[in-house]
Amino acid sequence: MRIDSIKNGIVIDHIPAGKAMQLYNMLGLDALECPVAVLKNVYSSKLGKKDIIKIDSTMEFDMDLISFVCPKATVCIIRDEKVVEKKQISLPQTLTDILTCKNPRCITTTEQGIHQIFRLTSPEIGEYRCIYCDTQAK
Amino acid sequence: MRSLIGILDLSVEEIDELIAVADDIIANPAKYREACKYKTLATLFFEPSTRTRLSFESAMLSLGGNVLGFSDSNSSSAKKGESVADTVSVVSGYADIIAMRHPKEGAPLVASMHSLIPIINAGDGGHFHPSQTLTDLLTIRHEKGKFEGLTVGFCGDLKFGRTVHSLIEAMSRYPDVKFVLISPDELKLPDFVRKNFIEDKGLEYQQVSSLDEVMPQLDILYMTRVQGERFFNEEEYLRLRDTYILTPEKMKNAKDDMIVMHPLPRVNEIDTRLDEDPRACYFRQAHYGKFIRMALILKLLEIQV
Numbered sequence: 001m002r003i004d005s006i007k008n009g010i011v012i013d014h015i016p017a018g019k020a021m022q023l024y025n026m027l028g029l030d031a032l033e034c035p036v037a038v039l040k041n042v043y044s045s046k047l048g049k050k051d052i053i054k055i056d057s058t059m060e061f062d063m064d065l066i067s068f069v070c071p072k073a074t075v076c077i078i079r080d081e082k083v084v085e086k087k088q089i090s091l092p093q094t095l096t097d098i099l100t101c102k103n104p105r106c107i108t109t110t111e112q113g114i115h116q117i118f119r120l121t122s123p124e125i126g127e128y129r130c131i132y133c134d135t136q137a138k
Numbered sequence: 139m140r141s142l143i144g145i146l147d148l149s150v151e152e153i154d155e156l157i158a159v160a161d162d163i164i165a166n167p168a169k170y171r172e173a174c175k176y177k178t179l180a181t182l183f184f185e186p187s188t189r190t191r192l193s194f195e196s197a198m199l200s201l202g203g204n205v206l207g208f209s210d211s212n213s214s215s216a217k218k219g220e221s222v223a224d225t226v227s228v229v230s231g232y233a234d235i236i237a238m239r240h241p242k243e244g245a246p247l248v249a250s251m252h253s254l255i256p257i258i259n260a261g262d263g264g265h266f267h268p269s270q271t272l273t274d275l276l277t278i279r280h281e282k283g284k285f286e287g288l289t290v291g292f293c294g295d296l297k298f299g300r301t302v303h304s305l306i307e308a309m310s311r312y313p314d315v316k317f318v319l320i321s322p323d324e325l326k327l328p329d330f331v332r333k334n335f336i337e338d339k340g341l342e343y344q345q346v347s348s349l350d351e352v353m354p355q356l357d358i359l360y361m362t363r364v365q366g367e368r369f370f371n372e373e374e375y376l377r378l379r380d381t382y383i384l385t386p387e388k389m390k391n392a393k394d395d396m397i398v399m400h401p402l403p404r405v406n407e408i409d410t411r412l413d414e415d416p417r418a419c420y421f422r423q424a425h426y427g428k429f430i431r432m433a434l435i436l437k438l439l440e441i442q443v
Contacts (some may be wrong), residue, residue, distance in 0.1 A: 105243050107243060113221070132244020132248065134265065136330070
């Protein structure tokens with residue numbers, strides 16, 4: 001199997017095995033015209049097995065979303081086929097329009113044009129709560 | 139411009155300042171009679187309230203200001219489907235400060251994001267009610283003289299009782315406070331409140347289902363109403379409603395200087411015979427509410443007297 005190296009784009013590495021397609025869908029990568037490679041169940045000395053996504057595009061990606069779905073992933077920025085930056089991501093402090101509040105009494109259930117915002121309340125267990133009603137994200 | 143959405147929006151020092159101003163208002167009401175002359179408070183009450191709305195209105199009138207607003211969503215454009223953001227954007231042009239009660243949790247926060255003037259959360263569903271908490275704190279300071287080292291018992295609905303959660307949050311910032319949580323299993327304090335504001339702060343607490351056994355150790359007994367509107371099952375509500383009824387007989391085991399607080403309205407959880415007991419301070423508590431709200435309005439309008 002041959003996968004060309006990326007000229008300009010990003011590589012999302014150390015995705016837990018089996019999570020790549022979830023991230024692929026949430027990032028909307030199916031809509032891209034550029035080459036996108038999804039590698040599943042790749043051998044990893046650290047994780048045993050991991051997934052990798054390579055995207056040959058300089059467009060901006062939602063880092064908060066990547067961090068939320070795969071908080072232990074590594075993001076490498078590639079320019080002219082070289083790694084120019086390696087980001088060890090962590091859980092974002094806030095998530096905007098990624099989750100939906102499930103509390104039927106929350107204002108987000110009735111107010112139009114409102115952003116769904118959750119804040120990180122417990123980094124140890126990855127707990128997020130709605131900023132409006134403090135309900136824990138499911 | 140600042141709004142007050144939850145009690146933790148205020149630092150301990152700011153709460154001390156508010157209490158000091160409220161004390162000065164109680165001692166020298168005439169000094170404040172025209173402090174808010176030509177200022178207008180809008181009371182936007184999307185659900186019914188007696189005490190809180192009247193207390194805010196009385197506070198503003200005692201400061202020489204004006205009041206406008208509505209006391210029920212049926213008499214506002216909300217009935218036509220107007221959003222909170224639009225309502226507040228409009229009212230911002232008619233008043234200098236808004237006190238808002240809304241059945242949806244988080245509505246006052248949304249309002250503060252769109253308002254040109256300060257918003258005071260006067261209760262959002264089962265979520266926050268910071269001016270009640272300020273009222274409770276002023277009451278405790280007046281009746282007990284301090285916050286530190288007190289043993290506070292919360293009795294009744296600790297699950298849905300927003301005043302309980304907020305007061306625990308506020309009191310947990312003072313040293314050596316002990317909490318006694320008295321409720322049936324179904325109405326226990328939510329885990330995240332217990333963990334974040336009691337356990338993580340290393341404060342002592344007890345969780346029990348019998349009021350009688352803990353009564354002698356309490357400095358404050360904070361009674362709550364089991365709120366029918368929070369239940370989907372009428373039978374369950376009726377069963378839990380009568381779990382704790384405070385009577386003069388039960389008060390025999392209490393300390394002579396213990397105080398009984400209640401955010402009101404009460405249904406049957408406090409026997410009316412107890413009203414004569416000087417330790418029953420819930421009506422005094424309601425009166426303190428006006429003074430702390432006066433102090434709060436002055437603070438948010440940045441008026442110094």
